[in-house]
Amino acid sequence: MSRSRTEYDEVDSTVVLSALGSKYSAEILCAAGTPKSAQALSEDIEIPIATCYRRIEELVDAGLLTCEGRQLSEEGRRTNIYRRTLDEIEIDFSDDVPAFSRKHRTEAKNRLQDQLED
Template sequence: MLSALGNKYSAEILCAAGTPKSAQALSEDVEIPIATCYRRIEELVDAGLLTCEGRRLSEKGRRTNIYRRTLDGIEIDFSDDNPVYSKKRRTEAKNRLQDQLDD
């Protein structure tokens, strides 16, 4: 998890992914190249910090994956021999409410 968070643009992608977005939309929001965005998305999905919520048609008529972050916060405590993580997970209810507010 730390290595995924430590990569450039990962935190920005997670911030932008509070609502479901395509890789293209995330790339535009964070202002990074699409190839870099796809690499960060893959790392964040593998770390369990981002999830693919399904597929939608893009403006060009292509099927594209839609991503959303899986948590709203994370705290890391380094005071012990090993880091201890505390995550604030996003609830499905919060996701639905956010989706309604954005419509």
Template structure:
């Protein structure tokens, strides 16, 4: 099992991203690679809101663009997956401190195989 990694410098961005409505739902749904359209449909939120939350989560380092694939309509679309499985916030110091359990490539590959 991997050790949690400390996040020191991104505390404001992480808290801001997590504080936005639907962000936690997007992270939960993005355990496997999904397009913004698929995330929007899964969570039942407007696509414009989904794109805004995705941008915030990517900027905070909690979500990553894994590449592009063709949509059902034949358009190239970005595919996103969360970068963490667990995030802990410690408020006992002057500033919030974060510990995170990052997703490994091995876990991503295994989960991708299970989904096929």
């Protein structure tokens, strides 16, 4: 299911490319700059919740999205909160195998962005 932080850099390039190539993945990553539930992402992007959950799982497995914890929903249920793990990704196709260059999000940037959203 989800990968540990140390495995993010070792994810197979085909997993990353597949996750990025899925419909709505880029929109989910853009919307997940701040922590959001699957329900909030689904509503923000206006996609079915089942589709949103599938894309979230692909993005987590690819190391592009992470579960930051859980919070109570408006209905009183515990729900996972997700945030993207990077701000930029560059894909180089000049060799036999794609190479990735990533600009990971720092905790400092996450905290600053969280304060700006409040």
